Amino acid sequence: MLKIEHLTKSFGGVVATNDVSLHFQPASLSAIIGPNGAGKTTFFNLITGGLRPDSGRIIFDGEDITGFDALTTVRRGIGRAFQVANLFPEFTVRESLTAAVLSHRQQSAHLLVQFSAVEARTRADQIMEMFDLQERAGVVSRNLSHGDQKLLDIALALALDPRVLLLDEPTAGMGPEERWKMIDMIYKLWEDERMTLIFIEHDMDIVFRIAQTVRVLCYGQVLAEGAPEEIRSNPDVIKAYLGENFEKIAQ
């Protein structure tokens, strides 16, 4: 489905992504973990066209999409949500989602119909319900709570019916309760839609609870990959990322 081969990107002297090769199976749910500055977000930016790699290839569905810009990548079916909710501040929740659905259906340029009466609204309302945002339908994005902003951010990406969905720290900045609600939501989303879902996460509990496979990035390199159980007991990972105390805490 999504194949990354020897991907490298450096900024000045810092190698943010160093010879990363990863393979994501169709309909898989995988997590990317790693300490701060491990190059996780850079890795996402390379895939979604925000950044051009120095070398290496990205193969999506048999097609080489290396160096494609954001627009082209999105149209191929790779959607993403952002670490800091990236919204349209003056749009209400319903307007934001309707606009995204219209864009996905290539109906954004229509001039003779009313935005408030387009058929795409039905789909927007469906997505709103999936994310439990229907009570916020008329609230402008900048007035939403932090948690709802993050939900809307993911909902926008989902409005494009992506085949691969990249979530950059979906639970960043959330309280414990909100966090678990978000995680349940993501898991349910993946179960229902069966897209290839890749998420970046800091919280080990979350990663080990839902991910099928875990990839550990450290200093831009792949340190380890495997099932959550293997990662938990991998001595390199424990040393580099989880810390010496992790085993004690885990017990």
Added chain:
Amino acid sequence: MQINTFTRYSVVALLVFVVLAAIPRITDDISILDTGIMICANGLFALSLNLLVGRTGLLSFGHGGFYAAGAYSFGLLMQTGMFSIPAAFALTIVFVAALSALVALVCVRLNETYFTFITLAFQMLFYNIILSWTSLTGGDQGLLGGIPKPVFLGIDLVNPVHLYLFCCGIFLVCVVLLYQITQSPFGYTLRMIRDNTERARFLGVAVNRYKVASFTLAGAFAGIGGMFMALFVSGAYPSFGYWTMSGDGIFMIMLGGMNTFLGPLVGAIILIVLNDLTTIYTDHYGLVLGCVILVFVLGLRRGLLDFIVEGIRDRRASKMDQTIQPTVPKEEIPR
């Protein structure tokens, strides 16, 4: 459903037209009609500029260039004597739209401040072409010899009442079209670009194409405003394409408000009425205008119509809160 809303706009526009058409029957004062035509020309100019400034988030400082292009090309076409007024009108729209599209293709590659500066640069290029191509444009004397206004469909634009009605009619059609644009999926896509260009791109919006389309439409409507002006003064002058014209457009948007659709029109009315009133008493029009803008910027912190509309909305919202509050159960205070 779709047809209904469009019909509704048209009916409203028609009613407004009936009211405006009644004015020349009530009064013989031609100066009121002149002010009306000025408002049509400048209002359309400001409304079209706001498609860029308020809707797309593109601060163009070269909009006067298309206003002048409309006035000059219409005047020149009429002077050839080969075209009827409707034909020259249509040809001018096509010409100005093409010109705007061409300018847009270059400008939209640049962002924010650079975009503003390059639009200003294009405007000054047009201005200098008008000044130096004397054989065609008459240079700083303006388009000489007047514009012939042959009668068409029983409409005689030499007659001030006919001209006034003609301008009001076309103006209202343009307002309905512009309103439809802002309410359409296209208009909302422009707003997406204004609010968050990067995210729009990540949602599959071909941002630059939309910017070009927005710029082209805005330019075409500004060109129509220029044609009103050319008909009104029966000529065209380089000042139409000077940078102060673009500046006036920005002032109108600031005075009237950029978030409410009709805000720029209100701004145009304020600016024109202010001009008419102050020039009776003093030559220091700029001073008065400056003070008024200061009052708006420091006092209201937004345009007049935005101030009113947003004020009403906020008041309503706070009233809603008050009515909802009692229904919320009070939290038990632990003792």
